[in-house]
Amino acid sequence: MRRTAVQEVLFASGLCRSRLGSDSKGNGIGLQTGTWMGGGTTPDLICDITAIPEPNQSFDAILYTEILAHVLDPVQALREFSRLLKPGGVLLLTAPFCSLSHFTPQRFSTGFNRYWYEMHLEKLGFDVEEISANGNFFEYLAQELRRLPWTTSQYCSMAVFRGYRLAHYLVVVPLLGILNSMTKREHGSSSLLCFGYHVAARRS
Secondary structure, three states: OEEOOOOEEEEOOOOOHHHHOOOOEOOOOOEOOOEOOOOOOOOOOOOOOOOOOOOOOOEEEEEEEOOHHHOOOHHHHHHHHHHHEEEEEEEEEEEEOOOOOEOOOOOOOOOOOHHHHHHHHHHOOEEEEEEEEEOOHHHHHHHHHHOHHHHHHHHOOHHHHHHHHHHHHHHHHHHHHHHHHHHHHOOOHHHOOOOEEEEEEEEO
């Protein structure tokens, strides 16, 4: 949490030690499996994201980015943000729409679609001002193709991995070029698949 003389702004983290343990280490499954309380920064609050020890209507803005899928009860987290924001206060959210396993076992959802945000935020007293997609169908496919060398090395035999390396340059690299061209010419494929959504909502 950071305070200024003009505004009260909450930078919230869902990986709360009270719920998930103080070491914040993964179980080795999927991506990003090491320690992730990074940067050497000491938080102002270590608490459950659904029970933040601050008074009602304490903040002008809340920024909550890429954590929602790691919260056991994401709707309750939004409810807590509604309680903490002043009328007219701004909530800025980002979260995946579709994601691979990462930060396990502290991961309870693969992501959220725009209709989830619209339904729950409106029920909790927010006016949704913007929901914008990050990426599109073709960019998502390209991302996962770029991950193939690592995925093959992790989940296939060494013989398969050696054979794949040749296929990567013969098949995957040209396909990435095709997907890049499609990305420049696509129209609305983010409604089918994207990395995630950026959401701006204002407390009524």
